[in-house]
Amino acid sequence: MQRRHLLAAGMAGLALAPPSQAQDFARQGVPTDIRLLVGFAAGGATDLLARRLQPLFERRGHRLVVENIPGGGSAIALSRVAQARPDGRTLGFASGGLISLIASAEVPLRFDQFINLVRVSQDPAILVVGAKSPIQTLEQAIAAMRAGAGGFSAGAAGPEGTLGHLTLNAVAAAVGAEFIYVAYPGASRVANELMGGHLGLGLVKPADVFGQVRSGELRPIAVLGEARLAQLPNVPTAAERGINAFPDGRMLQMTYAVAPAGLPDPLRAGLVALFRDAVLSPEFQATAASEAYLADGIHGAELEAAVAEMFDGFRTAYARMKR
Structure with missing residues (x-):
């Protein structure tokens, strides 16, 4: 059921703002001030990703406040995202950590509590x-x-x-x-x-x-x-x-932005456009190249499929560990 919901959500058609409107995110209802909750300590790779977005958002007329809430493999921070009002003011960084937690059923988090926005990085x-x-x-x-x-x-x-x-x-x-x-x-x-x-x-x-x-x-x-x-x-x-490090399916670490469920479609489209504009910018791409991660900015059905692939891999791995 979780995977069907995940894939179905990704099929919802949300057109991105055309390039001519890329800077006019305010007209799409994107808040001027956005809190981005990061479930890991300051100074780590995930935290640095968030902080590299700050000047790029500011240049586009938006203030991005990064709040570190480490603990529980990011479960604490993402629980707060799930409970936030779906007004675009509180977002979070999800990762393979969230997917593994949901696959293990060890925390009361579900995919349907989140709207997936944009993949910010994929790391070997x-x-x-x-x-x-x-x-x-x-x-x-x-x-x-x-x-x-x-x-x-x-x-x-x-x-x-x-x-x-x-x-x-x-x-x-x-x-x-x-x-x-x-x-x-x-x-x-x-x-x-x-x-x-x-x-x-x-x-x-x-x-x-x-x-x-x-x-x-x-x-x-x-x-x-x-x-x-x-x-x-x-x-x-x-x-x-000759070593297969992914016998249960291709599972490479990735970080992607999420919002609380219930986010209105126009606001979702605006946030997707804002994140993609920043992630695909020459500045962010240069950093990604120097630090060996992929910053492709995928969204919609493509991002949902990537999350579902990792979810299936985790479930297979957990089943194998229990044998």
């Missing part, structure tokens, strides 16, 4: 180790995991059952290894633990750790995506080594 994941680690390659990491006989540590942002945990599980299962999963509240903690030698292997977004990679404090050993990254051309993909 990379496996990294600390600079002091003896591990230099993916093959050496696999050997260390096997030799550890379940005592090798690997971590990501988010508790068990979230995308980072499931992806590490898939990699370990593909190579016949085991590990101890260590959950962290954010990628900065993952990076710090790796640099301190307290964690064997980390799974992060490239944008979370490019500073430490460039400084030599972290060493990337594999990309869990469909192709090598232009920013890390010498780092192979797991697929090149």
Whole structure:
């Protein structure tokens, strides 16, 4: 039922404002002041995405206030979005975290409590180790995991059952290894633990750790995506080594803007146009290129299908874990 609702919602035809009206969002009822609730701590990749939108919104006549409400894998922030008035003044950033929470049925959140607006980013994941680690390659990491006989540590942002945990599980299962999963509240903690030698292997977004990679404090050993990254051309993909990191379906982390259910169609169209205008701007695209994430601004049926694909992947992964 959830997926049928999700796909049906995406089929609702909402025409975007034509390019000639792109700057006149006020006529579509878009509020001048907008609160964007981010369910993660300040300084992380998701928070930085929101803050990079601020000057772009301001240039278009809108004040974007970013409010960080970390906790519960973004459940606290998105619960507040779901309870807000559908007037366009309170929006949120959803991600694979929200999709996994709904798929697990561990929180009282449902897809029909939200209106999906625009995808802001889609991120590949990379496996990294600390600079002091003896591990230099993916093959050496696999050997260390096997030799550890379940005592090798690997971590990501988010508790068990979230995308980072499931992806590490898939990699370990593909190579016949085991590990101890260590959950962290954010990628900065993952990076710090790796640099301190307290964690064997980390799974992060490239944008979370490019500073430490460039400084030599972290060493990337594999990309869990469909192709090598232009920013890390010498780092192979797991697929090149015959490892399927997505056995339950293609699940790449993404961040997308949502509004409370009940948002009027004209206002939804105005908000979609505003977000797309900012995300597809040369400034935002330049940042996306430098930090290795895709900023395609998809919306409507295409975004609904992407969410549904991840939802199906999470359900399949959870069912496999229970066997």
